[in-house]
Amino acid sequence: MKVKCPTCKKRIKWKDNPYRPFCSERCKLIDLGAWASGEYKIEGKLEDELEQILSESEKEQKKEKDND
């Protein structure tokens, strides 16, 4: 079975490939870097999560104020 590396589109063997679905560690890291820099997005999921985290931390701050 052969697959295409998502990063460089090179055809690679699936079997015995520790970096699959990538051809190499380099391509794997490039792809992970793309995720981290926000090149990929999963239908606004990340933004929803961020909003939730922000509103949670706002609540926490309010709590702290109320305790004064």
Ligand SMILES: [Zn+2]
């Ligand atoms: Zn590659």
